[in-house]
């Protein structure tokens with residue numbers, strides 16, 4: 001059966017950073033989804049022109065409420081409109097859920113590593129929230145690369161995630177005062193400890209821009225070589 | 241006045257006729273893949289066609305490069321909704337690899353280094369519509385875009401153009417590949433917007 005376009009009403013908007021927003025929509029008839037999946041969002045102009053982009057779901061299914069996380073890209077056709085212009089109470093259209101591969105299911109019990117670059121944290125946040133609400137006692141790790149401390153999304157939830165969530169922030173441009181790690185892009189050293197805690201079958205989720213995902217994929221494959229961990233355990237999602 | 245997305249205008253949409261439904265044009269070359277990028281040196285690359293009876297034909301990199309080469313300029317369409325116009329490729333037409341091969345199989349599974357697979361009808365690989373491509377825009381195809389060589393089937397969504405291709409297996413029935421098993425459409429015609437199963 002073809003997936004239908006469903007009307008989705010904006011009911012909440014919250015700033016995550018200066019340019020990123022959490023958006024909550026109600027979507028009557030939403031069939032539910034798995035953590036890590038995404039939706040297509042369709043906008044229609046007065047002259048009938050339509051534009052569609054994909055956005056990851058930031059939280060597990062909660063009846064007909066869906067949360068997205070949108071980074072406004074300057075000069076972008078869709079993201080600045082969603083982030084700042086779509087009036088509360090108004091509607092767009094959505095279709096989904098999409099993507100059956102980049103998912104974490106609450107029945108999974110192996111320790112997990114997830115690696116986010118910037119807005120790539122969105123689908124990983126859905127997994128982290130599902131992991132928490134399932135009361136899972138397996139370790140969920142997030143290595144989260146941001147430019148500076150002011151670019152962290154979901155900070156409170158990530159810093160206060162309990163004993164089964166382990167979050168490491170990597171600052172590429174500006175580190176907080178007294179940080180042990182110098183500012184800079186992700187390296188093998190940043191991944192050595194988190195990967196050492198994985199099982200051979202543990203899934204690894206990597207999400208962000210193409211450049212970030214390619215870099216991290218290469219680092220992980222190298223770290224796994226000689227440890228008997230297959231590159232096929234690495235699942236990637238590219239945002240552009 | 242539509243009841244959706246009030247105040248949305250969009251970019252000037254002059255290229256609309258050249259775009260399949262639901263696509264937008266991009267100047268960059270985004271990447272879709274499910275896992276890390278395999279690194280395959282050209283010297284270690286080989287390409288094998290296997291018939292439904294198990295007979296094989298193989299080519300090393302050198303042998304493939306010695307086959308007749310073709311330049312192609314084409315639009316490509318990714319299921320993640322970007323389209324890129326006038327991409328320039330060099331490679332070998334699949335008609336060359338299949339020349340004289342006896343088969344009654346109707347379908348093909350493409351196998352890639354790294355384990356990726358995709359499935360499509362044999363007819364879509366023949367008749368000058370598909371290539372093994374090794375050069376993009378005048379340069380050796382980079383690993384993240386499928387180098388050293390990828391399948392190029394531009395009339396279908398780009399996930400059918402398997403990156404890091406290492407072989408084609410002929411099968412009597414359609415045997416769904418990676419994305420086809422994960423809910424994507426078995427055929428994937430961008431002009432009929434066949435993104436997901438049931439579209």
Ligand SMILES: Cc1cc2nc3c(=O)[nH]c(=O)nc-3n(C[C@H](O)[C@H](O)[C@H](O)COP(=O)(O)OP(=O)(O)OC[C@H]3O[C@@H](n4cnc5c(N)ncnc54)[C@H](O)[C@@H]3O)c2cc1C
Nearest residue numbers: 053054055056069070071074075076077078079122239320
């Ligand atoms: C599976 C998936 C999940 C995703 N999840 C998320 C998510 O959770 N959160 C998120 O924020 N994003 C996500 N994305 C990315 C998202 O789909 C969009 O690509 C992103 O929001 C940019 O879209 P846009 O319309 O704003 O920009 P676009 O209009 O597509 O432009 C992108 C960039 O190119 C430039 N550009 C391109 N064409 C032109 C042109 N003709 N004229 C001028 N400038 C141009 C723009 O200036 C801009 O910098 C996801 C993508 C995928 C594939």
